[in-house]
Structure formats: C-alpha cells, structure tokens
Amino acid sequence: xxxxxxxxxxxxxxxxxxxxxxxxxxxxxxxxxxxxxxxxxxxxxxxxxxxxxxxxxxxxxxxxxxxxxxxxxxxxxxxxxxxxxxxxxxxxxxxxxxxxxxxxxxxxxxxxxxxxxxxxxxxxxxxxxxxxxxxxxxxxxxxxxxxxxxxxxxxxxxxxxxxxxxxxxxxxxxxxxxxxxxxxxxxxxxxx
Numbered sequence: 681x682x683x684x685x686x687x688x689x690x691x692x693x694x695x696x697x698x699x700x701x702x703x704x705x706x707x708x709x710x711x712x713x714x715x716x717x718x719x720x721x722x723x724x725x726x727x728x729x730x731x732x733x734x735x736x737x738x739x740x741x742x743x744x745x746x747x748x749x750x751x752x753x754x755x756x757x758x759x760x761x762x763x764x765x766x767x768x769x770x771x772x773x774x775x776x777x778x779x780x781x782x783x784x785x786x787x788x789x790x791x792x793x794x795x796x797x798x799x800x801x802x803x804x805x806x807x808x809x810x811x812x813x814x815x816x817x818x819x820x821x822x823x824x825x826x827x828x829x830x831x832x833x834x835x836x837x838x839x840x841x842x843x844x845x846x847x848x849x850x851x852x853x854x855x856x857x858x859x860x861x862x863x864x865x866x867x868x869x870x871x872x
Contacts, residue, residue: 701819701822701823701825701868702739702742702743702745702774702781702868703739703742703870704739704740704741704742705738705739705870706738706739706868706869706870707736707737707738707739707868707869707870708735708736708737708739708745708747708866708867708868708869709734709735709736709737709866709867709869710734710735710825710827710864710865710866710867711732711733711734711735711864711865712731712732712733712735712749712827712829712862712863712864713732713863713864713865731751731752731753731754732752733749733750733751733752733768733862733864734749734750735747735748735749735750735770735866736748736749737770737772739870743773743774743775744771744772744773744774745771745772745773745774746769746770746771747769747770747772748767748768748769748770748789749767749768749770749787749789750765750766750767750768751764751765751766751768751789751791751809752764752765753765759797759798760795760796760797760798761795761796762793762794762795763793763794763795764791764792764793764794765791765792766789766790766791766792766809767789767790768787768788768789768790768791768809768811769787769788769789770785770786770787771785771786771787772784772785772813773785774817779818779819780816780817780818780819781816781817781819781825782814782815782816782817783813783814783815783816783817783827783829784813784814785811785812785813785814785815785829786810786811786812786813787809787810787811787813788808788809788810789808789809789810790806790807790808790809791806791807791809791835792804792805792806793805793806793807807835808835809833809834809835810833810834810835811831811832811833811834811860812831812832813829813830813831813832814829814830814831815827815828815829815830815862816828816829817866822868823867823868823869824865824866824867824868825865825866825868826863826864826865827862827863827864827865827866828861828862828863829860829861829862829864830859830860830861830862831859831860831862832858832859832860833858833859833860834858
C-alpha cells in the first residue's frame with residue numbers, strides 16, 4: 681500500500697511541475713537554430729536554407745503564449761545573395777500536462793528582403809508573411825525544452841520573385857506554399 685501511495689504522489693508531482701512551465705504569468709525565450717525549407721511549388725533551384733529566429737513570449741493563460749519572433753535568413757548561392765529580416769508576432773498553445781507537449785501556433789508578420797543576382801545591384805521588398813505551425817516540445821527539465829515543428833508558410837513576396845527570375849523559387853525563404861521544418865529550444869522563466 682505504501683508503494684502505491686508513493687507512486688501516486690510522484691505522478692502528481694510530475695504533472696504539477698510539467699504544468700508549471702506553461703502557467704499563466706510565465707515567460708519564454710528561445711531560438712529556432714535550424715529551419716530547413718522544402719518548397720511545395722515552383723522549385724527551380726534545389727537550395728537548402730538555414731536560418732535563425734529568436735523568440736520571446738508571455739503566457740497569458742495556462743498553455744497559451746503570445747509573443748514575437750525575429751526571422752533572419754541569409755542565403756548565398758551561385759553568385760546570388762538573399763538576406764531577409766522581419767518581425768512576426770505569434771500565438772502558441774501547449775497541449776497537456778506531460779513533459780512531452782504537443783503545440784499548435786500561428787504567426788502573422790512582415791519581412792524586409794534584399795537580393796542580388798550575379799553580383800548585380802540589390803533589390804529590396806517589404807512583404808507580409810504568415811504561418812501555421814504544429815510541433816512537439818520535449819521538456820528536459822522545468823525550464824528548458826527542445827522543440828521540433830512543421831510549419832506551412834505563406835505570404836506575398838512578388839517583387840523579389842520577379843527580380844529573381846519571374847517565379848517563386850527556392851532562393852526566397854518565406855515563399856508561398858512552403859513547408860518549414862524547424863529545430864530549436866526555449867527557456868521558460870517566471871513565477872515558478
């Protein structure tokens with residue numbers, strides 16, 4: 681009987697510490713350290729893009745965080761360069777009390793893109809972007825998670841696409857109809 685009571689107490693303690701990470705009033709700060717983009721249409725160049733996106737957010741209720749990310753992309757291929765930076769406010773909802781938490785999210789923002797092809801003068805464009813994300817956060821302890829996510833990203837980046845060859849292509853990170861696989865980590869801090 682004593683073993684059953686101890687087991688139940690440990691399970692309850694595990695659930696309460698797992699919930700504490702995503703409680704109302706806490707904050708998160710993190711970064712996507714890898715973002716591999718797989719274009720689903722108009723893929724004339726088989727380039728792979730690696731990016732960095734720091735994020736910061738506040739839990740406005742248990743499991744629901746509101747924040748912003750700063751997407752930064754840089755690509756150089758075949759004498760062409762593309763640099764992109766923006767701001768992307770987001771919502772994310774963590775599901776469940778366990779140490780492995782699925783999450784769903786959405787983001788809407790703007791990016792400024794600068795591109796040059798074959799050493800020519802640079803062309804710039806500021807455009808809207810959006811994304812819908814699903815993923816899993818693996819909590820290593822109360823304050824750190826390793827995240828894996830898949831996002832569908834879209835937007836209107838016509839000016840850069842025209843400059844780069846007239847159609848959407850893999851040189852442009854936030855292309856419409858693109859799947860983004862990202863890896864990252866988050867640090868949770870606040871009241872707990």
